[in-house]
Amino acid sequence: MLNSRVGTTLLQSLNRRAFSPRPRLSPTLSVRLASARPLRFFSSSPTQDKDNTTTKSPHTKTDWRNMAEQDITKYLRQTHDRVFEHNRCWAADKKAQDPDFFVKLSAGQNPEYLWIGCSDSRIPAEQITGLEPGDAFVHRNIANLVCNTDLNVMSVITYAVEHLKVKHIVVCGHYGCGGVKAAMTAKDLGLLNPWLRNIRDVYRLHEKELDAIKEDDARYDRLVELNVYEQCRNVVKTASVQQSYAKNKFPIVHGWVFGFHDGLLKDLEIDFEGILKDIQKIYNLTEG
Template sequence: MSTGQDQLKELLQQNRQWVKRVSPDLLASLEKGQSPKCLWIGCSDSRVSPTTITNQPLGSLFEHRNIANVISSTDGNAMAVVEFSISLLGVPDIVVCGHTECTGVATAMIHEEGQEDPSKDHLHQWLVPTRKVYQENAKALEALDPRQRVLELGRLNVAASVSAIAATPAAKAAWANGQPLRIHGWRFNMAQGLLEDLNMTHDGSC
């Protein structure tokens, strides 16, 4: 039976195998700096690795991941990532990518005030923006069957994050200065392995 220590050793060993396969030219270019094609904001879920599902090499995506791909103006970490990617890296595209079977979204939906589990205080606090989206759309969501309800809340949650990024000073400044910037909402279908454009792109034109 493998132990936790064995699994960690395997990660180190796999890294050495990877180095043997990767192009030395790629590593040399990465050492000089980065010029990612987009900022990817996704869920921390281990099944949704951005560079894997988009078949991209190192350096292609500037990534920010958290539980349920939540972007809120009160989250200094996320705001710093958005500002860095727009103002310093000049990325032309930002993708907020949710996914099917998202436990974070489901947790936000079933949690009720007054029923907090002390062992999950930070998780419940983190999901407040998603829970707010649920409350604002409760009537329509509760008319759906449970699986479709989680799926639709996930879509609305992506839309809320897209709107939050579009409202940031960094995005507004980019558009005011004529800097190309498009903010997209996508979803990864776990069963199919496919990405879906949810058609909620902001480009500063309205």
């Protein structure tokens, strides 16, 4: 199928870019970041720092309940300042590699991809795909949902397709998704209920398949995949995608899942043309 071939080729290309020998950071930037002032994370079993504040080695999980007020203040200041230290190093490195980098960046964007992903902080779209600034228009929310009542994601899709002319729309979920896990839990989660209902509806649509999976983790992983599949269908239902594809033969919609255990993307090989043909019996918006 056209979409399977395109999706597989695209994913292979991105993985080559992401894991190619080309360093993502220059030696200069690596040295700068390595020498940047480290963060201190405070814990319930402290040691005495030279300025008499209680600290523990970097990367230790913070126990906020046992932190003194002055320690919290210092921690917040350090985490804030470190971002700006890294930003200065990154900007200097980019300019050293290409003096016109920011001139070209400020001229405008022409991304090939629209990325709709989860808000999970462990999945930075550009880093796991090897994409550069300007390559991807990115939207993220809890559990990578595409809801027709969400004006945010609908506006993103419309702008990306009609104005940026993206060639690929990627809906990327991830195994171990907290939003999907919460939706599988029989519990009142307050304000989250309306949002998670969209995932519960995915379970309802595929209830027989999911209930036939006896192992909890396997059922959980499959719901992650089915959620991506249904969100891809929701993307295809939009007028901007249908009309652009009828006219230009793009964008193509892809469904991917990221795995934390190996860092690899899995292509679900969404049959974009098949889905489009199927849903247009009811959702055909190409006219008018």
